[in-house]
Structure formats: structure tokens, C-alpha cells
Amino acid sequence: MGFRISTETVSSLSGNGYMASQSIPDKLFSSFQSIAALGKKYDNEDSPTEQYYGFLTKIEDVSYQAQWSVQFELVPKEWMDVAVLGLKSTVRSQPPASPATLLVFEDASPDDIAKNLSRDVDDIKEGDWYMITLGKGNPALRLRLRKSSSSPYKTKACGKFLGIKKSRKLSRRFRARGKISVKAIMNMLAHMQCDEIGVMDVGAGGCNLVYNDNGVPQFYVDVGLPMFANFNSMPPANPVTGFVGICNPGPCLANNPPVILTHWHWDHYTMAHFSNNAAALRNRHWVVPNQAFGGFANNVFSGIAPMNRHVMPGPLPGVLGGNVHVIQCVALAPAVGFNNTGLAVVVNVDNINNRRALLPGDAAFQCIPGVGAIAGLRWITATHHGSDTNIIAAQIPAAPNAIIGKIAYSYGIRPNGVHCYGHPRAAAINAYHARGWGPRGALDEPATAENRPNSGENPRQRGNILMCNNVIPPPCGVANCPFHVFPKTLV
Structure with missing residues (x-):
């Protein structure tokens, strides 16, 4: 032979x-x-019948306009029928990477979205699978993004819920899956020297980078970019050319920092898809929550080497390694959905003086076990980019007595001045003030997109925020890297 x-x-x-x-x-x-x-013949992002299996990955309540933004991850029906549903129900392996695109009902009324999905408003929830047909549907603004197109385009769409049995079958296949060594994660985290935390200006997304006292990157908590409808909320590194430094060259990978992902929402992980160094970012170690996702997120997860995937086991309340505590969040009604079933991170930035920072991702505080008992908590980031969804003032951990709590807000503003999703909300800001976080204004509560939350000041001062001990990281040697420039500090 x-x-x-x-x-x-x-x-x-x-x-x-x-x-x-x-x-x-x-x-x-x-x-x-x-x-x-x-x-x-199946390897095409466009279905010949315009039918797609759609995973409802996110519902953003733009309540200041009484509207929703609903996001789907689409996989062509023909591909899914052969590669996933054509297999026996006993198959539990990770599906292969698939042709996948994104569909968003952007700033549409819940009633219009419900008509398009043939469901009651109260029955629409994250994690369900639909059969989506493009080219049809009731009036509502829909945008679709394909890999082969440089920008999203408007389309018609209608959908029908697949049913509980089929939806559960797909959710069993499409989820973060992998072996985990808790000891290995603890050892990895134990070597992290945590002294500074960068809250990065990525527009309407989440990205935090922890540094040591020499300004050397240690690990990321989320590596997100805005959903494509809000892509223009990212900061241009060059105001003349509009060069976006976050995507190009991409996140700083000096010292090979691992990634802790709080949850599988687009705006918390998509640097691993869009950045110029996305392949190198996927080559880092990733600690991720055990959550279901759709075809697009599955492609990102599949691009991480199996030996670098560390999927948090659900039964564990958390993993403690040195100065880093990764907490498994637990959804409590009405705070349900992927925001509240992911991970939160507590960083000990000063062992001697017992000073800590909380990075909650998008989780409601009542869904973070033990949040009220975190000793020495001095810094937090506003959960869910300053949203007031599921915010209960009494559940926000109180700032220490006689110490003004420091809070950083990460959100995006479009060039026309519109705050993406209406973040941050006045109700949330007031709730943080009531618990001692940032009541003095800009000194204690800077925002990435402007001078301070909802300041309305012009010109706005946007940019990365460095909090805790504030040793400015030195340039990493990569041209135009935006991850060592901090115009704002939060001591």
C-alpha cells in the first residue's frame, strides 16, 4: 500500500x-x-432553503425605550440535520465547528418579536432553540451578520420554537464541555500576582486585565467586543483614520495571560473571533462556565485546544487559587438567564492590608454566593455595564465603613451620543450610591465611555480605567497596543 x-x-x-x-x-x-x-455541499453559511436552527443566546431589555434586543446564533438546517440531529441521541461529544452566522432583532418591541417568533412574550427566554426562516416575518428591525460580509444587513425573519425535547437535545450537544482538573486550575491561579486591574474601554462590552505591580499582564476576566449593531461604540485609536485599536492588533498577550470567561454572551468573548490576534488568544488557557451556547460560540470554544479548556464543574461553589477566587454563580428567580449562571471573580490585590476587588461580569449580586461576606472589598465593577436589571440595592455588597467604595463602569456610546442599551441606568447608579459605591462622583466612579456615568459632559473623556494600586503598565512592544494606556485611575 x-x-x-x-x-x-x-x-x-x-x-x-x-x-x-x-x-x-x-x-x-x-x-x-x-x-x-x-x-x-453543507459547508455554507447560507441555507439553500433559508432555514436555520437558531439558538436564542441573549435578550437585552432596552427598557428605557420599552424595547428588546434579541440575539440568535444561526446554523443552516441542512448542516445541523446531518452533523448533529442525524446522530443517535446517545452521542454527547462536542459538535464540530459549523457554518454559523448571527441574527439580531435590534431595538424592537417585545410584541413584534413575539409575533415573529410565534410565542407569547412571557415564553421567550435565553437558551431555547428555534427554526428561523429568513425572508419572511412581521415588521421588526432585524440585522444579520455573515463571515463573508463586512457589515450586517437588514433582513426579514420569522421563527418557531423547536419544542422542549428537541431544544434540550441540542442544548446537551452545544455546551462548554471538557475535562477539568481543579488542582491544575488552582495551581495556575496560585501563580498570579494581582496588583492592578485594568477595566478596558472596548465600547459596549466587557474586558478586564489583571496586572502585577510591574505592569505585567497576569490574566483576563472576559475578552469581549460590542454586538455588531454597536460595533461603532468601540474607541478609535486614531480619531483621523478611525483605526480601532482593540481589534487591531488585538488584546495584549504579553506574558501569555489566561482567560476567565464569566459567561457565554457575545460581548464578553468575541475578541477570540474578531481580533487580529484571535488565534493566539484562543491558544491561551481558558476557564469557562458550564453553559449551553449556539453554533457561533461553539466555533470559538472548539478553536481552543482541548488541553487548554477548563470548564467549571457545576457542583463546585468556586475555585480558590492564591489571590484569585472564581465563584460559580447560581440563578435565583427572577434573576435567571446566562448572566446569572456564569462566573464571578474576586481578586485579592493586597494581602497585607486585606484589600479586594470584585468583577461580577453581568451577574446580579444576589446570584453570587457569599458576596455579602467578602472581606476587605474596596473596588467593584458595575454589573451588566450599569444595567438596573435585577438590581436590588440591599443585595449589593456594602462598601467598608468609613471608606468610599470605588466603582468602575464599562459601557458603550455610539457616535451619535446614544448609550448602547441605555447603560448605565440611573436606578443602578443610585443603588450603588446607597451602598457606599462612588457617591462622590468622578473621583470614585469613572466610566470607560465618558467622564463618569451618564455625565453628559462634552467633550467626553473615554479610555481604559486602572484601579487598585495603579502602576501604569509599560508598553508591551506591540505597535498601537491600546492595553497600556490608562487616562483614568481609581486608587
Whole structure:
């Protein structure tokens, strides 16, 4: 039997393929090519029938306008029927990477969205799967983004809930899955020197980078970018050319920082897809929550080497490693959804003086076990970008007595001055003030997108916020890197 050494890509059904690195018998190689040829017709982001399996990944309540933003991850029906639903129900392996696109009902009324999805408003929830048909539907603003297009375009769409049985089957397949060594995670976190926390200006998204006292990156908590409808809320590194420094060159990867992901919402992980150094970012160690997701997030997760995937086991209340405490959040009605079933992070920035910072992601505070008993809490980031959804003032951990609590807000503003999703909300700001966080104004509560939350000041001063001990990180040597510039500090 003949052998060949091949360096050409052998496409799989997913279209991502793999690189042959060993001698492959001719007959086996031909079989691979035959399989690739069979799968190629399914490897298209556009369904020939315009039908897609759609995972409802996020509902953003833009309540100041009585409107919603609802986000779907779409996979062509033909691909899903063959690669996932055509397999036995006993199969539990991670699905291969798939053609996947994104659909958003942007700033539409809940009633219009309900009509498009053939459901009652109260029955629409994150984590459900729908059959989405493009080219039809009732009036509502819908935007779709494909990999082959540079910008989203308007489309019509209608959907129908797949039903509980089929939806659960897909959710069992499409979720963060992987072996975990709690000891390995603890050892990794134990080596982190935590002295500074950068709250990064990424527009309408979440990204925090923890540094040591020499300004060397240690680890990320979220690496997000705005949903494409709010992409223009990102800061231009060059106001003349509009060069966006967050995407190009991408997040700072000096010292190979791992990533702790709070939850699987687009605006907390998509640097791993859009940044110029996205492949290198996916090559870091990732600690992620055990949550369901759709085809788009599955592609990002699948792009992380299996040995670098650390999926938090649900039963554990958290993992403590040195100065880092990763807490498993628990949803409490009415605070349900992916925001409240992910991870929160407590960072000990000063062992001697017992000073800590809380990075809650988008979780409601009552869903973070033990949040009220965190000793020495001096800094927090506003949960959910300053949203007042599920904010209960009494559940916000109180700032220490006789110490003004320091709070940083991360949110986005479009060029026309509109705050994305209406963040931050006045009700949330007032609730933080009532618990001792940031009542003195700009000195204690800077915002990434302007001088302070909802300041309305012009010109706005936007940019990264450095909180805790405030040793400005030195340049990492990458041209135009925006991750060492901090115009604001929060001591």
C-alpha cells in the first residue's frame, strides 16, 4: 500500500479542517477526500432553503425605550440535520465547528418579536432553540451578520420554537464541555500576582486585565467586543483614520495571560473571533462556565485546544487559587438567564492590608454566593455595564465603613451620543450610591465611555480605567497596543 505525506488541508464537514502531519496510506487519504467532498455541499453559511436552527443566546431589555434586543446564533438546517440531529441521541461529544452566522432583532418591541417568533412574550427566554426562516416575518428591525460580509444587513425573519425535547437535545450537544482538573486550575491561579486591574474601554462590552505591580499582564476576566449593531461604540485609536485599536492588533498577550470567561454572551468573548490576534488568544488557557451556547460560540470554544479548556464543574461553589477566587454563580428567580449562571471573580490585590476587588461580569449580586461576606472589598465593577436589571440595592455588597467604595463602569456610546442599551441606568447608579459605591462622583466612579456615568459632559473623556494600586503598565512592544494606556485611575 502506498503512503503519502500531505500538508494540504483535508476539509471536514465543518469546513475548518485539520493539517495532516503524518504519513497517511493512499486509500485512507482518498477516503478522507471522499468524506470531505460529501460534506462540502453543507459547508455554507447560507441555507439553500433559508432555514436555520437558531439558538436564542441573549435578550437585552432596552427598557428605557420599552424595547428588546434579541440575539440568535444561526446554523443552516441542512448542516445541523446531518452533523448533529442525524446522530443517535446517545452521542454527547462536542459538535464540530459549523457554518454559523448571527441574527439580531435590534431595538424592537417585545410584541413584534413575539409575533415573529410565534410565542407569547412571557415564553421567550435565553437558551431555547428555534427554526428561523429568513425572508419572511412581521415588521421588526432585524440585522444579520455573515463571515463573508463586512457589515450586517437588514433582513426579514420569522421563527418557531423547536419544542422542549428537541431544544434540550441540542442544548446537551452545544455546551462548554471538557475535562477539568481543579488542582491544575488552582495551581495556575496560585501563580498570579494581582496588583492592578485594568477595566478596558472596548465600547459596549466587557474586558478586564489583571496586572502585577510591574505592569505585567497576569490574566483576563472576559475578552469581549460590542454586538455588531454597536460595533461603532468601540474607541478609535486614531480619531483621523478611525483605526480601532482593540481589534487591531488585538488584546495584549504579553506574558501569555489566561482567560476567565464569566459567561457565554457575545460581548464578553468575541475578541477570540474578531481580533487580529484571535488565534493566539484562543491558544491561551481558558476557564469557562458550564453553559449551553449556539453554533457561533461553539466555533470559538472548539478553536481552543482541548488541553487548554477548563470548564467549571457545576457542583463546585468556586475555585480558590492564591489571590484569585472564581465563584460559580447560581440563578435565583427572577434573576435567571446566562448572566446569572456564569462566573464571578474576586481578586485579592493586597494581602497585607486585606484589600479586594470584585468583577461580577453581568451577574446580579444576589446570584453570587457569599458576596455579602467578602472581606476587605474596596473596588467593584458595575454589573451588566450599569444595567438596573435585577438590581436590588440591599443585595449589593456594602462598601467598608468609613471608606468610599470605588466603582468602575464599562459601557458603550455610539457616535451619535446614544448609550448602547441605555447603560448605565440611573436606578443602578443610585443603588450603588446607597451602598457606599462612588457617591462622590468622578473621583470614585469613572466610566470607560465618558467622564463618569451618564455625565453628559462634552467633550467626553473615554479610555481604559486602572484601579487598585495603579502602576501604569509599560508598553508591551506591540505597535498601537491600546492595553497600556490608562487616562483614568481609581486608587
